[in-house]
Amino acid sequence: MTYSAADGILAEVQAGEYLEKKGYRILDRNIAYKGAGELDIVCEDKKTIVVVEVRYRKDGEYGSPLESITKPKMRRIIRTAERYLAERKLYDRPVRFDVVCVTDRGCEHVVNAFYGDFY
Amino acid sequence: MLAVIKSYALEGIEGYPVDIEVDVQSGIPGFDIVGLPGSSIKEARNRVRSAIRNSSFDFMPRKVTVNLAPADTEKNGSAFDLPIAVGFLAGTEQIPDAALKDYVIIGELSLDGGVRRVNGILPLLISALMAGHKKFIVPRDNAKEASYILGAEVYALQTLSEVCSFLGGILDSKPVEHSEYSSDPGVNKYGIDLSDVKGQNAAKRALEIAVAGGHNLLMCGPPGAGKTMLAKCVPTIMPDMTFEEAIETTKIHSVAGCTDSEQGVITLRPFRTPHHTASLISMIGGGPNSKPGEVSLAHNGVLFLDEMPEYQSKTLETLRQPLEDGFITVTRIHRVIEYPAGFMLIASMNPCPCGYDGSRIKECTCTPLEKRRYKSRISGPLLDRIDIYADVDGVDYSDLKTGIPGENSAAVKARVEKARRIQRERFAGTLTHTNARMSNAQIKKFCTLTPGCDRLVEIAFDRFKLSARGVSRIIKTARTIADLRGGAEICETDIAEAIQYRVRETEA
Numbered sequence: 001m002t003y004s005a006a007d008g009i010l011a012e013v014q015a016g017e018y019l020e021k022k023g024y025r026i027l028d029r030n031i032a033y034k035g036a037g038e039l040d041i042v043c044e045d046k047k048t049i050v051v052v053e054v055r056y057r058k059d060g061e062y063g064s065p066l067e068s069i070t071k072p073k074m075r076r077i078i079r080t081a082e083r084y085l086a087e088r089k090l091y092d093r094p095v096r097f098d099v100v101c102v103t104d105r106g107c108e109h110v111v112n113a114f115y116g117d118f119y
Numbered sequence: 120m121l122a123v124i125k126s127y128a129l130e131g132i133e134g135y136p137v138d139i140e141v142d143v144q145s146g147i148p149g150f151d152i153v154g155l156p157g158s159s160i161k162e163a164r165n166r167v168r169s170a171i172r173n174s175s176f177d178f179m180p181r182k183v184t185v186n187l188a189p190a191d192t193e194k195n196g197s198a199f200d201l202p203i204a205v206g207f208l209a210g211t212e213q214i215p216d217a218a219l220k221d222y223v224i225i226g227e228l229s230l231d232g233g234v235r236r237v238n239g240i241l242p243l244l245i246s247a248l249m250a251g252h253k254k255f256i257v258p259r260d261n262a263k264e265a266s267y268i269l270g271a272e273v274y275a276l277q278t279l280s281e282v283c284s285f286l287g288g289i290l291d292s293k294p295v296e297h298s299e300y301s302s303d304p305g306v307n308k309y310g311i312d313l314s315d316v317k318g319q320n321a322a323k324r325a326l327e328i329a330v331a332g333g334h335n336l337l338m339c340g341p342p343g344a345g346k347t348m349l350a351k352c353v354p355t356i357m358p359d360m361t362f363e364e365a366i367e368t369t370k371i372h373s374v375a376g377c378t379d380s381e382q383g384v385i386t387l388r389p390f391r392t393p394h395h396t397a398s399l400i401s402m403i404g405g406g407p408n409s410k411p412g413e414v415s416l417a418h419n420g421v422l423f424l425d426e427m428p429e430y431q432s433k434t435l436e437t438l439r440q441p442l443e444d445g446f447i448t449v450t451r452i453h454r455v456i457e458y459p460a461g462f463m464l465i466a467s468m469n470p471c472p473c474g475y476d477g478s479r480i481k482e483c484t485c486t487p488l489e490k491r492r493y494k495s496r497i498s499g500p501l502l503d504r505i506d507i508y509a510d511v512d513g514v515d516y517s518d519l520k521t522g523i524p525g526e527n528s529a530a531v532k533a534r535v536e537k538a539r540r541i542q543r544e545r546f547a548g549t550l551t552h553t554n555a556r557m558s559n560a561q562i563k564k565f566c567t568l569t570p571g572c573d574r575l576v577e578i579a580f581d582r583f584k585l586s587a588r589g590v591s592r593i594i595k596t597a598r599t600i601a602d603l604r605g606g607a608e609i610c611e612t613d614i615a616e617a618i619q620y621r622v623r624e625t626e627a
Contacts, residue, residue, distance in 0.1 A: 078147060081147060082147060085146075091145075091146055092146070093145050093146075094145040094146075094148075094179070094181060095145070095147050095148060095180065096148065096180045097148070097180070112180055115148045115149060115150070115180055116146075116147035116148040116149035116180075116182065117148075117149040117150065117151070
């Protein structure tokens with residue numbers, strides 16, 4: 001099974017709606033830096049900056065989408081987040097890394113999916 | 120926010136204070152431990168995280184830096200888990216930090232938030248108490264051990280949530296009740312009694328003197344004569360430990376992690392029987408954490424070396440320093456540690472490889488060369504440190520058969536206790552406990568020899584080519600013999616008996 005680019009964009013829109021419904025304020029989408037990685041959604045949960053990685057999976061597929069986030073992927077997200085926070089002067093705010101999995105049945109939200117030193 | 124928790128770490132059998140600073144900041148979440156943590160402390164963050172979550176606290180994602188001050192000494196062990204967790208909770212304002220500065224907190228965490236026992240509670244608390252700390256939070260399983268320390272207010276708690284509600288003033292916990300030390304004579308728990316050993320009266324007498332004064336003893340005789348059995352009886356005639364001795368011994372065992380949580384302190388004198396394949400490090404102590412070895416675990420008790428010539432000569436030679444000084448200095452790159460090693464050495468050996476040299480039971484079949492080689496495995500300097508040399512020959516069948524039991528252990532122990540009491544009074548206020556550990560100054564003070572005794576020693580010195588150490592050891596042994604007799608002065612028979620224990624038949 002392969003995913004099209006449209007699938008991914010759709011998933012990010014769905015995830016965004018889901019987060020807004022939860023009361024998060026979306027700050028940015030699809031932050032990309034040359035040579036670094038990409039942040040799917042950056043939002044605000046009260047005072048906490050939440051960096052969200054969106055994953056899309058069709059139902060019934062083997063393995064949790066969480067498992068598809070490997071350590072190098074985490075490292076890339078953390079590195080990108082550092083740069084983003086520095087640019088927006090947000091580095092004195094508490095930060096959290098979440099994952100939202102979009103499936104055909106809806107969204108699954110993993111709070112604190114990983115830490116800054118991914119253990 | 121910054122939280123500082125007081126804790127203690129072990130350096131040998133002493134504790135030193137460690138301030139655990141937990142700084143919680145915003146930013147990319149992470150959990151760093153600095154201040155030379157060993158690998159067991161680096162792993163603490165995983166235990167701390169799980170324990171906090173499973174105690175229904177929030178392990179919120181923050182930039183956490185834990186510093187273990189002083190930052191220049193390497194720290195090991197798991198006793199910082201609990202203070203780190205408490206520090207994190209205080210740093211994230213999940214518990215109030217007002218009460219924290221009053222307590223010294225020690226404990227390991229399990230993943231479910233339980234507090235596990237740690238090694239070395241007794242030495243840690245004693246050091247902390249001497250430094251002026253009064254209130255302690257320790258694991259429940261260490262409560263008994265901690266309860267013997269007078270003046271310490273010890274709270275023994277079982278889970279992280281208990282600790283937190285206690286610090287928050289919600290849980291009212293009573294300090295552990297102080298336990299009075301009792302030397303616990305009770306019944307003979309060893310399953311063996313001196314009356315089980317038939318005959319061997321000379322050897323029993325030697326054993327009694329050795330135990331009474333803490334002298335080193337070497338038993339020599341053919342196989343099956345009863346050397347090992349005699350040695351096994353030694354604990355049954357050893358005097359009960361005083362509180363000071365019990366604490367000294369427990370400190371070492373606590374550091375080594377071999378105290379049991381029911382009993383708390385070691386009340387029976389240690390009787391260590393390392394096998395002859397024992398490695399050098401296991402004997403004298405050392406290894407990555409500079410753990411105490413057998414010589415230290417035998418402190419205030421007996422180190423029994425069965426079949427002494429079978430031990431590696433290197434291992435045996437390392438015993439020389441502790442035999443003389445009563446302590447051992449374990450030197451490693453990271454630390455130099457001094458452990459007490461005031462043990463009494465009891466060794467047994469056969470007179471030759473076949474075992475029957477000089478025995479009246481059987482003819483020896485060894486060649487002179489074999490005999491010489493066998494004997495040379497134990498060096499002169501080591502033999503010189505042995506005060507009492509006892510020949511244990513085979514027994515006659517009539518001795519085995521007769522129903523007349525010899526003296527039982529209790530009777531011998533009573534005499535030993537009496538002799539030890541005299542010694543305690545003599546050495547009151549000094550670090551010496553037994554005659555065998557007298558310094559030269561103490562020998563001068565407590566062992567005045569009559570001209571007759573002096574003459575005897577002089578004859579022995581010339582005749583048996585004794586060393587200077589040999590003479591002082593003879594005088595110490597004579598002092599013990601006099602104490603057993605209840606005599607204030609050493610008389611000629613005491614000296615004569617001491618000399619004959621000193622001299623090996625083959626050398627005479």
